[in-house]
Amino acid sequence: MNEQQLITRLRSKGYKVTPQRIAICQLILSSKDHPSAEQIYQEVKKTYPAISLATVYITLDLLKKLGLVQELGFSDQSSRYDPNNSPHINVICPRCGKIYDYEAPNVKKLWYRIIAETGLKPLRQRLDLYTLCNKCSQENPTP
Amino acid sequence: MNEQQLITRLRSKGYKVTPQRIAICQLILSSKDHPSAEQIYQEVKKTYPAISLATVYITLDLLKKLGLVQELGFSDQSSRYDPNNSPHINVICPRCGKIYDYEAPNVKKLWYRIIAETGLKPLRQRLDLYTLCNKCSQENPTP
């Protein structure tokens, strides 16, 4: 989604287009690492030093309402934001918290077969797979 | 897991066996609806009126360490506790928050094929599928 499409999308729902919003949206929508609100805040602050964390949260809510990002809650009471709506696996390192998407045609195909098995009509899904990342598995086999 | 196995398991890790712990553990391990800490607290309070929420949280941590329950964090900053370690789908109603497990041999089989695709060695996984429950889908098609 480019900037123009984003602006159109915002306006169509009656949301105003502000530079802060554009910056936050661009950042999340192009992110690959499922940033936290704090990470987004720190990043956008480089361009808008006066920005508030509240603005980040409000914009994130807005993107959720538009269906452009999914909020992934975690047990450490933090959330990460995922702009990928297509069925995919969130590969998560339980030690350092790094997340990346595993996305492949076969994964999607098999997941659709699982859904068919259940007979349910999903609004959305979340597939998390916990495994130590390369870095962490080398550092301390068992802490 | 029966009470005797639970006691043995606790002792083997050096945890003390108290009536509160037994009550909390039994409740969670036999639950089918992935209760929240608050729900567990309210339930156990019927038997132990003086019990503290802190004790519930501490016991939940203990069960996590023993690998007997998985904590499922959600974006509404609440957590639910799942005693089912086998790969299964958490079917979640986004409107009322009800959760139940969908567990079937074929689901497990297909999920293992997905894992094989990725080439990863998962420590654990979490499969969430959001869909309106029967009750909610009848009440208000679109709120």
Add this chain to the structure above:
DNA sequence: TTTCTTGCAAACACTTTGCATGCGG
């Protein structure tokens, strides 16, 4: 001009911690 958005600070909800008392081993 009207309404929505911003930044700040205070309020919130859930969870964790510190401490004195009490029970398990």
Add this chain to the structure above:
DNA sequence: CCGCATGCAAAGTGTTTGCAAGAAA
């Protein structure tokens, strides 16, 4: 008896809200 567990209250963390000033439409 020693040490961990309990209950309570206070502290902590991430998120949301209320409000006055400012910007978008």
